[in-house]
Amino acid sequence: MRVADEPQSRDVEPRRSAVVHLPLSDSDAGVVAAIRAGERAGGAALYDRHHQYVRRVLVRVLGPDADLQDLVQDVFVAAIDSIDRLADAGALRGWLAAISVNCVRMELRRRTRRRIIRLLPPSEVPDVAVAARDRELDAALRVTYHVLGRLAADERIVFALRFIEGMELMAIAEVCQVSVATTKRRLVSARRKFINMARAYPELVDWVKDEAP
Amino acid sequence: MNDGLSKLGRQIAEQQDAELQQLEPNEASRRFLAEYAVRRATPEERKHAGLSGPTLWLRLSLAAVVIMSAFALQEAVFWSPRLSYTVGADGESGVLRDWESAPDDAPLPIHFSDGTRIELEPKARARVVEIGRAGAELVIESGRAHLDVVPVRFRVPGESPWLVNLGPFAVEVKGTRFDVGWDPREDDFSLDLYEGSVVVRGCDGGRHTLVAGQAVRASCSDQRWEIVPVGTPLPPSPAAAGALGAADEPPALTPEAPAQPPAPSSAEPRPAPPPRARSWQALARDGRYGPAFERVLAIGFDAERERSSASDVLLLGDTARLNGDARRASDAYSAVRRRFPGTPAAARAAFALGRLAVDSDADAARRWFESCLEEQPRGPLAPAADDWLFELSARSSDVAQRREAARVYLTRHPHGAHAADARRLLDAARP
Numbered sequence: 131m132r133v134a135d136e137p138q139s140r141d142v143e144p145r146r147s148a149v150v151h152l153p154l155s156d157s158d159a160g161v162v163a164a165i166r167a168g169e170r171a172g173g174a175a176l177y178d179r180h181h182q183y184v185r186r187v188l189v190r191v192l193g194p195d196a197d198l199q200d201l202v203q204d205v206f207v208a209a210i211d212s213i214d215r216l217a218d219a220g221a222l223r224g225w226l227a228a229i230s231v232n233c234v235r236m237e238l239r240r241r242t243r244r245r246i247i248r249l250l251p252p253s254e255v256p257d258v259a260v261a262a263r264d265r266e267l268d269a270a271l272r273v274t275y276h277v278l279g280r281l282a283a284d285e286r287i288v289f290a291l292r293f294i295e296g297m298e299l300m301a302i303a304e305v306c307q308v309s310v311a312t313t314k315r316r317l318v319s320a321r322r323k324f325i326n327m328a329r330a331y332p333e334l335v336d337w338v339k340d341e342a343p
Numbered sequence: 344m345n346d347g348l349s350k351l352g353r354q355i356a357e358q359q360d361a362e363l364q365q366l367e368p369n370e371a372s373r374r375f376l377a378e379y380a381v382r383r384a385t386p387e388e389r390k391h392a393g394l395s396g397p398t399l400w401l402r403l404s405l406a407a408v409v410i411m412s413a414f415a416l417q418e419a420v421f422w423s424p425r426l427s428y429t430v431g432a433d434g435e436s437g438v439l440r441d442w443e444s445a446p447d448d449a450p451l452p453i454h455f456s457d458g459t460r461i462e463l464e465p466k467a468r469a470r471v472v473e474i475g476r477a478g479a480e481l482v483i484e485s486g487r488a489h490l491d492v493v494p495v496r497f498r499v500p501g502e503s504p505w506l507v508n509l510g511p512f513a514v515e516v517k518g519t520r521f522d523v524g525w526d527p528r529e530d531d532f533s534l535d536l537y538e539g540s541v542v543v544r545g546c547d548g549g550r551h552t553l554v555a556g557q558a559v560r561a562s563c564s565d566q567r568w569e570i571v572p573v574g575t576p577l578p579p580s581p582a583a584a585g586a587l588g589a590a591d592e593p594p595a596l597t598p599e600a601p602a603q604p605p606a607p608s609s610a611e612p613r614p615a616p617p618p619r620a621r622s623w624q625a626l627a628r629d630g631r632y633g634p635a636f637e638r639v640l641a642i643g644f645d646a647e648r649e650r651s652s653a654s655d656v657l658l659l660g661d662t663a664r665l666n667g668d669a670r671r672a673s674d675a676y677s678a679v680r681r682r683f684p685g686t687p688a689a690a691r692a693a694f695a696l697g698r699l700a701v702d703s704d705a706d707a708a709r710r711w712f713e714s715c716l717e718e719q720p721r722g723p724l725a726p727a728a729d730d731w732l733f734e735l736s737a738r739s740s741d742v743a744q745r746r747e748a749a750r751v752y753l754t755r756h757p758h759g760a761h762a763a764d765a766r767r768l769l770d771a772a773r774p
Binding site for chain 1: 350
């Protein structure tokens with residue numbers, strides 16, 4: 131934990147008191163309390179503890195994306211802004227997932243509106259590490275997100291969380307803040323559309339050939 | 344039943360996880376969030392955030408009034424026409440997405456129907472890429488411009504307000520007067536704000552609010568972000584000035600400055616500049632095309648073009664193209680086609696060559712897009728190639744050709760980006 135391991139860091143040093151007022155080191159509750167108290171270390175600790183998780187949720191839905199870093203920061207800004215509405219500090223991680231999904235949904239809708247002016251489709255953004263680990267899989271990944279880009283934002287989100295992140299329906303419903311029935315309905319629709327579209331792409335056809343639409 | 348999809352998803356997740364593990368935390372974001380947590384908790388911020396204020400009922404009543412007002416306004420706005428604009432002193436109608444270049448010795452005015460005025464300084468290049476009912480989006484490729492934006496009184500649902508893109512920077516505008524400039528070769532961004540406020544998105548991932556009297560001098564490659572009084576000249580190059588030369592300067596923020604940028608504040612020592620040993624590929628992938636281009640020119644553009652992998656040569660072409668060097672960009676894309684024929688990279692190079700030719704040689708552009716489609720008819724760029732083919736045909740003066748292009752486009756992409764335009768074209772042809 132960065133804040134705990136580096137007591138001399140700039141984040142905590144300016145406070146000259148010998149007493150550490152808030153236990154920031156190992157608990158989400160401490161982080162939440164610190165943010166509510168306006169402690170600088172709270173914002174940094176929130177990022178340190180959860181940036182990888184937030185990034186993961188975003189990348190599952192968006193795929194390789196040039197704006198990922200911006201979105202990660204947007205998620206944390208939204209979280210800090212609404213930290214007083216978090217009733218159970220122990221649920222911080224799930225709450226961040228819900229905020230991430232919200233942010234990504236808004237971003238996807240914004241992009242849909244602006245798609246007509248895009249010079250290149252999202253799958254062609256050239257800042258993605260495409261080292262030759264597995265070219266076929268790399269192509270499948272790109273085309274998967276190209277196809278997902280044609281789904282509605284809500285359907286794309288449930289599809290990515292279910293099939294790529296591997297979340298259960300109830301967990302998806304929770305982070306999407308909808309009922310399980312709605313989640314299931316969106317998932318069925320997203321899956322059907324994805325399979326139908328994926329069959330047109332050689333990169334995906336083997337993956338979906340045995341799937342019933 | 345879902346085995347194939349689940350396996351695909353797992354493989355994708357594993358690949359993503361491997362990439363995520365290699366990513367370092369973003370120090371700029373971390374620092375920004377640390378400051379943001381403090382700012383949020385100050386009494387003024389809490390007041391703005393609504394954490395202290397009227398009772399619940401009063402809040403609900405106010406919210407109801409606001410919602411009803413907004414709804415009424417939205418209805419009015421919904422029926423209002425989109426903005427239009429003219430270019431030049433003669434008031435020639437502007438064409439969306441056409442490049443507008445100011446002459447070498449005179450400015451070029453652009454007037455919008457809401458009263459907003461933009462003046463491109465000599466040699467500046469820009470284009471309007473999107474236009475709405477209450478704003479527009481511009482790309483300034485290079486040079487300086489003066490903008491006098493009429494205040495936006497309402498936000499139209501589904502539309503962006505005024506937005507100006509300059510390389511990796513974006514300026515969100517509500518109503519204000521400012522000068523802004525971008526030099527892609529030097530990687531220098533500057534903005535002088537005379538009235539109102541703007542939000543600038545920089546390459547550090549942060550959103551910085553500026554108020555009247557403030558100016559920004561920034562560069563991604565130098566990780567430089569300086570807020571100075573309006574009119575301050577651009578700083579000399581970092582090498583001449585010394586990377587830490589400005590660290591001791593007091594901040595030039597006006598007292599009412601609402602927000603601090605996430606860059607190092609005056610209260611804290613500015614961190615030492617990071618080592619500058621990144622490859623041109625890494626710089627380009629970060630969107631820092633100016634420094635990337637400089638670096639690759641220094642080590643030898645032609646040699647890189649001939650020895651790099653297909654994806655790197657494509658990136659090389661993109662880097663040259665985004666630095667305005669069409670010849671080198673064309674060389675790089677052509678090298679991909681010569682060295683890696685029949686591959687997806689070659690098809691993408693054909694697409695890029697088409698993009699290069701769009702404004703100068705429509706026939707050549709059409710041929711390149713058709714090559715892209717022939718080589719990768721189901722590739723990820725196929726829809727975009729079809730979009731461009733439709734756009735090129737739509738520019739034609741031959742009515743029959745336009746209709747045929749619309750028919751073909753709708754057959755291939757009934758829900759594509761230009762489907763509505765294509766339908767309009769066909770409908771207009773019906774008796």
